[in-house]
């Protein structure tokens with residue numbers, strides 16, 4: 001079903017508050033005492049269409065297009081989008097199977113987020129993110145151990161006796177990486193989801209921080225590729241961003257635009273700030289050198 005703009009009759013997108021054709025605001029306040037039907041959720045607003053599922057009147061802001069291309073009200077839409085992810089069925093599947101199945105579906109079918117349950121415990125989300133870093137920490141730790149073990153044989157003979165590295169350094173590095181890697185990932189996820197949430201809020205998202213945290217954590221699935229030497233570190237971040245756009249869009253039920261900005265604004269801004277800082281440092285240094 002298409003909803004025409006009351007002003008220019010062009011079809012509008014459910015959920016849009018202005019007409020893409022003529023730019024007229026689709027939110028109109030009801031005249032007191034008039035017989036016009038009003039929105040079931042916003043009684044002060046004139047209704048724009050009727051929900052195809054429950055038949056209630058809804059204003060432009062409360063309309064959504066569902067997966068069956070029906071125009072529905074926000075309440076019916078929210079009820080539809082509640083499919084649990086394998087990660088939400090950990091008790092039945094077992095943690096490892098649930099993790100693995102979620103990993104595969106996030107990486108290969110990121111569109112699962114469009115019908116996925118938006119809410120999940122913060123601890124559960126962070127556990128998923130922490131598990132995703134384990135394979136690359138394991139590989140990283142192993143390669144450190146390998147390099148340290150091989151170092152005495154690679155050094156020229158005269159250097160071998162001096163600067164010997166104790167045998168326990170390799171295993172210690174391995175253990176440290178296996179513990180600190182997931183911990184660092186948890187801290188990073190909490191902070192990054194917080195910053196992304198501020199951006200999403202500015203884009204009009206109304207669901208709470210836990211939804212952003214869940215989306216951010218689940219979209220870290222491609223980090224398991226970090227364990228693949230050479231290709232992993234380059235492919236994983238790009239793949240993760242693609243998954244994250246889907247996650248923010250699906251779990252927050254927002255537009256592609258808001259989801260993309262929510263994903264990219266903070267990383268890009270921090271790159272610019274870091275870049276700016278380096279340029280500042282560099283000009284300071286050359287300035288100081290000029291003084292001498």
Ligand SMILES: [Zn+2]
Nearest residue numbers: 005008019022
């Ligand atoms: Zn119009």
Ligand SMILES: [Zn+2]
Nearest residue numbers: 051054073076
């Ligand atoms: Zn409805």
Ligand SMILES: [Zn+2]
Nearest residue numbers: 039042059062
């Ligand atoms: Zn409404």
